[in-house]
Amino acid sequence: MTTLYRATFLHTPENPFTHVDALRAESDGGLLVEGGVIRARGAFTDLSAAHPDAPVTDLRGGLLLPGFIDTHVHLPQVRVIGGLGLPLLDWLDQCALPEEARMADVAYARGVARDFTRGLVGAGTTTALVFGSHFAGAVDAFFEEAALTGLRAVAGLVVSDRLLRDELHTTPERAYAEGKALIERWHGVGRAHYAVTPRFSLSASEGILDACAALMREHPGVRFTSHINENTREIEVVRELFPGARDYLDTYERAGLIGRHSVLAHNVHPSDRELGVMAAARCTAAHCPCSNAALGSGFFPLRRHLDAGVHVALGSDVGGGTGFSLLKEGLQAHFMQNLMPGGVPLSPAHLLYLATKAGADALDLPDVGAFEPGQQFDALHLAPAPGTPLDAVFRHAASPERALAAAFATGTPGDVARVWIGGDVAHTRA
Numbered sequence: 001m002t003t004l005y006r007a008t009f010l011h012t013p014e015n016p017f018t019h020v021d022a023l024r025a026e027s028d029g030g031l032l033v034e035g036g037v038i039r040a041r042g043a044f045t046d047l048s049a050a051h052p053d054a055p056v057t058d059l060r061g062g063l064l065l066p067g068f069i070d071t072h073v074h075l076p077q078v079r080v081i082g083g084l085g086l087p088l089l090d091w092l093d094q095c096a097l098p099e100e101a102r103m104a105d106v107a108y109a110r111g112v113a114r115d116f117t118r119g120l121v122g123a124g125t126t127t128a129l130v131f132g133s134h135f136a137g138a139v140d141a142f143f144e145e146a147a148l149t150g151l152r153a154v155a156g157l158v159v160s161d162r163l164l165r166d167e168l169h170t171t172p173e174r175a176y177a178e179g180k181a182l183i184e185r186w187h188g189v190g191r192a193h194y195a196v197t198p199r200f201s202l203s204a205s206e207g208i209l210d211a212c213a214a215l216m217r218e219h220p221g222v223r224f225t226s227h228i229n230e231n232t233r234e235i236e237v238v239r240e241l242f243p244g245a246r247d248y249l250d251t252y253e254r255a256g257l258i259g260r261h262s263v264l265a266h267n268v269h270p271s272d273r274e275l276g277v278m279a280a281a282r283c284t285a286a287h288c289p290c291s292n293a294a295l296g297s298g299f300f301p302l303r304r305h306l307d308a309g310v311h312v313a314l315g316s317d318v319g320g321g322t323g324f325s326l327l328k329e330g331l332q333a334h335f336m337q338n339l340m341p342g343g344v345p346l347s348p349a350h351l352l353y354l355a356t357k358a359g360a361d362a363l364d365l366p367d368v369g370a371f372e373p374g375q376q377f378d379a380l381h382l383a384p385a386p387g388t389p390l391d392a393v394f395r396h397a398a399s400p401e402r403a404l405a406a407a408f409a410t411g412t413p414g415d416v417a418r419v420w421i422g423g424d425v426a427h428t429r430a
């Protein structure tokens with residue numbers, strides 16, 4: 001099936017941190033989509049002249065953006081968003097972990113997975129790197145739900161063997177066996193990919209990190225994700241638990257877990273050595289600015305990451321974060337960089353890149369992240385309700401870039417009118 005989409009669209013096929021004029025915009029643009037794949041892109045008049053028989057979907061009056069890519073979000077935490085006022089380790093004990101223990105019940109987990117995938121797609125997220133659950137049945141339920149909604153999910157079994165609560169602990173042997181079974185069932189099936197996911201070094205023995213590394217070695221192409229350097233107290237505990245490690249990163253590095261397919265969430269308090277190793281390994285820091293503010297974790301040193309050459313993408317970190325919208329994460333990133341000494345001024349192009357193409361690069365998914373011919377048509381149509389302030393800005397914006405800035409400043413999931421994944425409609429606003 002072929003469709004010609006007519007819209008004001010913006011995308012960032014290049015990295016605005018390294019390329020000038022990285023923001024590409026077409027005010028009256030056309031995207032020719034065939035079988036879910038973008039075949040041609042340009043001015044609408046040119047495309048409609050070249051393809052006069054293609055049916056037109058008219059999306060004028062809003063903005064069409066590449067689907068958002070969330071590089072850090074927790075499946076079992078959708079129902080505990082908003083536990084404000086606690087630092088990380090207390091928030092885990094009091095808010096997150098009691099809910100995560102409920103995921104042992106597969107029927108409960110399936111309901112959570114439904115809330116979660118709807119939350120993501122409804123916010124315009126079309127691809128996500130998901131911290132699954134400590135329970136394999138819940139991870140299965142999530143992959144099944146993701147397949148039903150069409151979400152591109154990179155996810156895995158979360159594994160820990162100390163310092164959480166007993167129900168959430170496993171053993172290296174079980175972590176390996178359950179991980180292997182899930183990889184065989186889901187990795188590369190449809191839109192799913194597997195991510196080996198030790199929760200964080202604080203809750204992981206060397207034995208379980210070695211089991212994770214064995215899965216990575218034996219299954220090339222699976223991704224790796226965990227947390228790093230989020231909270232100063234957490235970092236102290238990790239230092240005590242791994243007296244032989246040079247720093248937090250080294251706890252993963254020594255196990256052989258750091259490489260091109262590694263995404264480390266937060267990294268609010270890195271050392272220069274850690275940044276150097278992350279850059280050399282071409283791994284990604286998932287920046288979660290709402291979570292960093294909500295849990296009081298600190299200011300993300302974006303300048304130091306960029307200067308070191310570390311790739312950075314955005315994550316919502318639901319439920320330490322405050323919701324699924326990467327528009328809100330972009331705005332919060334902008335606020336935090338504005339407020340911190342030596343912060344990086346972030347333009348609308350930077351925010352769009354961090355929410356889209358940067359995530360595609362982090363996850364090594366070249367078919368998504370922008371509107372390039374040959375890429376999948378993953379997109380969201382931002383169309384605020386008539387009479388809303390964002391609608392007023394859209395109707396009077398001097399340029400698509402100004403409208404994009406306003407989308408980050410005031411846009412919410414309520415402004416996401418429709419979402420496509422691989423050309424299929426995955427969400428339509430009620």
Ligand SMILES: Nc1nc2[nH]cnc2c(=O)[nH]1
Pocket residue numbers: 074088092096199200227230291317320
């Ligand atoms: N923000 C956040 N940090 C973590 N570190 C270990 N687990 C978590 C979690 O669930 N959320």
Ligand SMILES: [Zn+2]
Pocket residue numbers: 072073074227265317320
């Ligand atoms: Zn997290």
